Amino acid sequence: MSIAKGLPEGFNPSAYDAIVVGAGYAGAVCARRLAEACGYKVAVLERRDHIAGNAYDYYDEAGILVHKYGPHIYHTYNERVNQYLSRFTDWVDYQHKVLANIHGTLMPVPFNHTSLKLAFGEEKGEHLYQKLVAAFGQDKKVPIMELRAKNDPELAEVADYVYENVFLHYTMKQWGKTPDQIDPAVMGRVPVFVGDDDRYFPQAPFQGMPKDGYTAMFDRMLNHDLISVFTGVDARDILQMGGTSVKVCGQPFGGEVIYTGALDELFGMDLGALPYRTVDMVFETLPVDQFQPVGTVNYTVSENFTRITEFKNMTGQVVPGKTTIMREYSRTYLPGMGETPYYVINEPQNIELYRRYLERVSGVLNFHVVGRLAEYRYYDMDGVVASALELSDEIIGNH
Ligand code: FAD
Ligand code: UDP
DSSP states (O other), X not given: OEEEESOOTTOOGGGOSEEEEOOSHHHHHHHHHHHHHHOOOEEEEESSSSSSGGGOEEEOTTSOEEETTSOOOEEESOHHHHHHHHTTOOEEOOOOOEEEEETTEEEEESOOHHHHHHHHOHHHHHHHHHHHHHHHOTTEEEOHHHHHTOOOHHHHHHHHHHIIIIIIHHHHHHHSSXXXXXXXXXXXXXXXXXXXXXXXXXXXXXXXXETTOHHHHHHHHHOOTTEEEEESOXXXXXXXXXXXXXXXXXXXXXXXXXXXXXXXXXXXXXXXXXXXXXXXXXXXXXXXXOSSSSSEEEESSSXXXXXEEEHHHHHOOOOTTOEEEEEEEEEEOXXXXXXXXXXXXXXXXXXXXXXXXXXXXXXXXXXXXOSTTTTTOOOOHHHHHHHHHHHHHHHHHHO
């Protein structure tokens, strides 16, 4: 692999069999697979000054490994994804735990057996727990909206408590809307857990942190003789979309183009901007060994930030006497201002707008869209890797 800043003088796209836009999971997985399976010469264009997309991590001034674009915890049920990524990293066992700060008491989220007893007291909490077990079964995940739909007055009491103290205010901060106003699948990501497992991703068989960090894993994935990475390059400056073809640097390009950025940006948002939420990540290094007991504490009833992450608690890094934490402030993304579009807003009119942009590229057979931005989907890392493996299977199959 080579990594260069900017495109070289006289960059010649026809020297490459594939051009990949974006060096996050979607781009890196596709680049590696096309280089390996097809022997393609691949140019990866990344507009940031680093690889790894939103999973990028680095050592801050205090020497602490931090995640620049928000806390990233690897977890998956997908064995193929796990096997693929495991080629490029060893894993450190890390089981993510989140506590909600509810009026000063820290309770596990997803809300579980322990949380019930903390919220309602030992005896009543146990009684309510047994009712949940009777209604849903042991070790079951129950979306809050499903729990709210139950008629039983005691279950309604639990549902009201959890809705009010875990979901309502946090969701207002995160999305600017109440849980009833947004896609139920979003709340479904953090169901009530009828059991004792106090991990954030209960039951996920593969969880962990890449041993040397995410950026190091990407470095290995992109480290291939046939892959050249160019950072600080905005592909919009050199890509032109036609009805059935794509031009690169003004020349028709016959190789594969894999695009992992936002589709509206590619067209100057001429049909309108796709809406997103963005997050202001505010880092602070404190002169203490440890700030909070777990990786992340969600502020579900107070504060104007959503959560605080303490990186050492996630990575296991030992740095005595100091620790770096990060607060997340969610807000509306302002298109065209150089901000990061973090979260898609899954509403029918937005999906329809996305579909209209997608239609414009669907006639260009060598142009492929993949990833959280390009597919306009609320994907976790494993979902993006799965999608990139599928797309590259297809391209490899047609090779
Ligand atoms: P990205 O990582 O966004 O990569 C796309 C790349 O393309 C970027 O580097 C971008 O700069 C580049 N690009 C875009 N347009 C252009 C252009 N015109 N020219 C050149 N380059 C361009 N997932 C989990 O599994 N666990 C978690 O704990 C987790 N936590 C998260 C926390 C936050 C706050 C956020 C926002 C996401 C989190 N995710 C998590 C999701 C995870 O970040 C994504 O699923 C994954 O990083 C998406 O990979 P991607 O390649 O699709 O996109
Ligand atoms: N959520 C909440 N309270 C919590 C945790 C999550 O209301 O303590 C809701 C909120 O709407 C959030 C969604 O559930 O956006 C999904 O949470 P998740 O932790 O999966 O979000 P991410 O890590 O992707 O930001």
